[in-house]
Amino acid sequence: MADMRRRPTSADVAARAGVSRTTVSFVLNGRTNVAIPPATWRRVEAAARELGYYPHVAARALAGGASETIGLVLRQSAEQVAEDALLAEILWGIASEAKESGYQVLVEPLAPSDGRYRDLLLSRRVDGLIVSGPRSDDEELASLINDGFPIVLQGSLPSLRATSVDVDNRAGARIAVAHLIDLGHRRIGCITNAPLAYTAAAERAAGYRDALASAALDDSAIVVEGAFDAASGYAAMQELLQRAPDITAVFVASDIVAFGALRALREAGRRVPADTSIVGFDDIPLARHFDPPLTTIHLPARELGAAAGRALVARLAGRAQMERTLLPTELVIRESTTAWRSATERATRRRATGEPSNSVSGRVRSQR
Numbered sequence: 001m002a003d004m005r006r007r008p009t010s011a012d013v014a015a016r017a018g019v020s021r022t023t024v025s026f027v028l029n030g031r032t033n034v035a036i037p038p039a040t041w042r043r044v045e046a047a048a049r050e051l052g053y054y055p056h057v058a059a060r061a062l063a064g065g066a067s068e069t070i071g072l073v074l075r076q077s078a079e080q081v082a083e084d085a086l087l088a089e090i091l092w093g094i095a096s097e098a099k100e101s102g103y104q105v106l107v108e109p110l111a112p113s114d115g116r117y118r119d120l121l122l123s124r125r126v127d128g129l130i131v132s133g134p135r136s137d138d139e140e141l142a143s144l145i146n147d148g149f150p151i152v153l154q155g156s157l158p159s160l161r162a163t164s165v166d167v168d169n170r171a172g173a174r175i176a177v178a179h180l181i182d183l184g185h186r187r188i189g190c191i192t193n194a195p196l197a198y199t200a201a202a203e204r205a206a207g208y209r210d211a212l213a214s215a216a217l218d219d220s221a222i223v224v225e226g227a228f229d230a231a232s233g234y235a236a237m238q239e240l241l242q243r244a245p246d247i248t249a250v251f252v253a254s255d256i257v258a259f260g261a262l263r264a265l266r267e268a269g270r271r272v273p274a275d276t277s278i279v280g281f282d283d284i285p286l287a288r289h290f291d292p293p294l295t296t297i298h299l300p301a302r303e304l305g306a307a308a309g310r311a312l313v314a315r316l317a318g319r320a321q322m323e324r325t326l327l328p329t330e331l332v333i334r335e336s337t338t339a340w341r342s343a344t345e346r347a348t349r350r351r352a353t354g355e356p357s358n359s360v361s362g363r364v365r366s367q368r
Helices: 010-017 021-028 037-050 059-063 078-082 087-100 118-121 139-146 169-182 200-216 230-241 254-265 285-291 301-316 343-353
Strands: 068-074 105-109 127-131 150-156 162-168 188-191 249-252 277-279 296-298 326-327 331-334
Touching: 010 021, 010 037, 021 037, 059 068, 068 087, 068 301, 078 105, 087 301, 118 127, 118 139, 118 254, 127 301, 139 150, 162 169, 162 301, 169 188, 169 200, 169 249, 169 277, 169 296, 169 331, 188 200, 188 254, 188 285, 230 249, 230 254, 230 331, 249 254, 254 277, 254 285, 301 326
Parallel strands: 068 105, 068 127, 127 150, 150 162, 162 326, 188 249, 249 277
Antiparallel strands: 296 331
16 A cells, blocks of 8 residues: 655656656756746646645755745734734844844744745745744644754744754743742632643743642642733633632733733722732833833843844754753743732721722832
8 A cells, every 4th residue: 555645756746747857856946047938837836835845955955046035934823923022122133143144034924824834945935944933733844844944943842853942931930920929829820822732832831830839739720821912811811710710810921911911800800919910921121111010021032033043044054053942031020919918908908098999009119
């Protein structure tokens, strides 16, 4: 019985397109100096797409014709990318490294249901890819990495031997939740930054559970998924309050998602932090100016982009690089967290200070 999972070859493409293997090689390696009729060129490209064929990396390199462009692929929709408050810093870091080596950067939003990496590579618009926000269920990405394509992950896929640049998501989340536990909170919810198929979301949720386990609070874990934007944080917080109305603190694994969660808390009549403390993740520029200023985990966005850019440029130049680079995170304490008080203590405090029930209480800001 034939192996139905056999990878297609250039001979298969040639047979489907009705051309020679040499013509296939010229087309897929971008040899525009060879006289090939446009209709034939399109027919070969269509056959390659239909069969899922792409040339081996080494063959492409020998063929020349590099684009001098690296691609940054964001595994989100265009609308979600538009709300990414760290993208400018990350792109600055990537572009600074790329420019030094003569590359430019192409940014491509690519939601899981929209388009494929192969189209970028076959079209020869890019020489290599940085993939931001990889998913554990991304079979095409795994296939390309296993086949040796020049790809650097801004994130991680532990099951693959891939060059990866990331922050320590799990440790950062653990520190954030430990901060809430140190303040006396024992009923702490979690809203993820994205669906748990995204490895960063899964790692941050795991860090949340680690902190609860260290404090023997495992049984109190409750996780609701966010989806990159403030609207998802608003909906997730509403669900969290329905499922666990007794929570006194929330770890939200994204500042943007946290902004929506804060709105839901206010609409539910909960003061932040007097009634409910909240910690975010990312430390986007707006976090320090929000009401209240958001306690969060600082993510070194520019350094993350620069490290990914260096890794891909090194890969394209054939230089050895570390397989996995982890950058540290840091807890930044602002005014959205405070020590837990019982309902009686909170009521007494309101009466003593004349604080209205719908106000936002703050405390001395400590940023480190």
